[in-house]
Amino acid sequence: MHRILKIKQILTGTLVTMASLTIISIGNIQSSSAAESYTQSLQELYEMRERVVNKLESLPTPRKRLFFSEENQAILEKQQNLVQKLQEIDVQILVEQRANDNWRQALTLSAQAAEVGVSPSPTVKTRETEKHLWQQAIYNLEEIPDDSFIGDKTNKKIKEYKRSLYDSSYQLNITKSNFLDKIRKESGLSSRATITICNLRRECLDLNGNKLPASPASLIKVPVAVAVMQKVSQENISLDTPVYVSRGNFTEDASEIRARKRYPLKTLVGQMIDHSSNIATNQLIDYLGQPYINKVLEDDGYKVIRVKYKLMGNRIRPKNPGKGRNTLTSNELTDMMVSIYNSEYPNSDVLIEALANQKDRLLGYAGLEKLPEVKWLGEKTGENSRALGTTLGLSIDGEVYVMTVIDSRGGRDPQIRKCINKLAKYLVDNEGLL
Template structure:
């Protein structure tokens, strides 16, 4: 009895271990992965796979004589099934590593080509585009390497380096595009102070002095007022048919407007007259209706850091009542982004604004510039006073929409603005990757 009592504690410990991990798991670990815990390469995976296949092909050994332990805990696992599971696991990891290796090798090849392209003499816009494209593709290949791949830790520093190279290539490409716009501006006769902005609706943009506010936004300030009005209409559930009284104090000279004072007009009419016929009187009344503080708060909330409406518009002689204080401000970049949001449907009342921009009465700039090109005019807002001349317009080339904004000092004429827009449209038509 004493010998049996001494044996039982040892047997109980063995049973506890068996119950904790299972004989099936013990056997699996012993057969295959006891040797592979430190796997670090595809070659090692191949060796493990070959070893498992060899074990599967080896004839099964006769069942051993029952032991005391096997009588206590009958063995129900199937070593063959365990090996098959291990083989499936190894095969899956081999696929992961093969694809990871392919992506790494392709990334290195693309990076080498990018470096070679960047080192070439006589860099052009096309070569800058190629360099940026190659770095982007190389980075994409690296990022496609799964986190559970042996190669993942090795790519961390390489990904960072490729990102830095992509950033540098993108900056160089933007500079090359700006240089092209500068050449177009010069060839078109625009002044050194001219600003140009171009954006796809996907927000691939390029600009020349696009972040420099012109001395005056002229009537282009009417676009942000229209955006703020549609925001209020949607937020406060106001009908565009609601009438607003145009008082005498907001009257100033207008060239072609139908707005007179004192008289009631629907909001819809005031907005259309402000955009389509560039009515200063309608604009001044809408500034009073909304309030400059409200307009500027909407603009700030939408991320426009420069564009502000501080002063009413006037004609040649008549100053409106309560004109405001401080100058109105815009930039070409913010006007272009405003148009992108409208034509992307990201602005409240975008559909109505697009219809209104398409109905502009003055078509001497963008509309006229696109005649004879392969671009289709979609809509426009122009602006002109004694200081500046400019336009922001939407056009389509081969089914893709673009926004172009051009502003210049008033030293020139309509001809220079038209030439620049026409040249830009022709270049994009011939170089769709621009």
């Protein structure tokens, strides 16, 4: 007790005042010119502090005079230097103690995560718990300064834990995606059905999402619309620019577009999306050129989506239809829709408006109709003799999602509707994807 009181007296008796205390890094102590200031462990810091305290105790007490003598000045300067050093050591001890606490906590959390991860019957809940534990362990390690005594091994451990977190996230997505196959079966869709769901942060789940459906049908019109918006933006073209619809692009169509007439670009895009106009699509393909469309898609990072053939009705084939076949996947189409709803494309508002004006509402819209918690935002459907599908935007409690469902067996509206309904119910019941 006597020793503590003496040190307190020395600390308060110096002329040093600290307006604020800034955390001192290890480098400040280790770079000291004094050999005893170089430390490599917390124990050495304790020993260094003890030596500094001993030095403070050994200093004589300054004599009380009305003026400072050289002797008093020398003593006070030594006290000042030692007190400052003691403060730095105390701060560093605190930093290292916290670093050790975070390290031990991270090890505990990682052990818990590993234990949860080997569950013989993992559920979504246990997978989420495992992922959360790995995240918390990493957070603890990231609180440890790089220049801490354990900085090097901490950085190595962070890399190790991040690999475990990646594996955990992957397993979580697999576990969550299992419900998609269950919904597919319950809805009556074929084994070739593809399903993708994403939120606007691009957190996604999918079933066969990278597999090609038998045909994209009219879903390929979304990429054409995106390419139009890229062109008008790059070349400063007005969407009011009239475009002549040639006779060679005529085919069976339920839209308002007629051959040998002029329509503004915006009208052609709108009719292509909300009325699924084949004539408008064919004219826009000619207007853009297939090489331009596919270059835009490639530049945007889409490896599968390609426009190679014009659209046709039941009998009438348009002039210069193209070569090959149109291709897309539910994963890439969903990502494109996410870009639209994120307003990542030029004139995304025009596309969002067209999707919201969708005339065909027998699939996604009808599937969500009896779910008051879910708001339908827009949709593009596609159907031919080989495939039926839809891609749509919806909102639940302000969170926007995009889902795409395609089955390579045409004419199965009830099954698609049932699938959309069950997917939306899952999002509602589980408060989202992740």
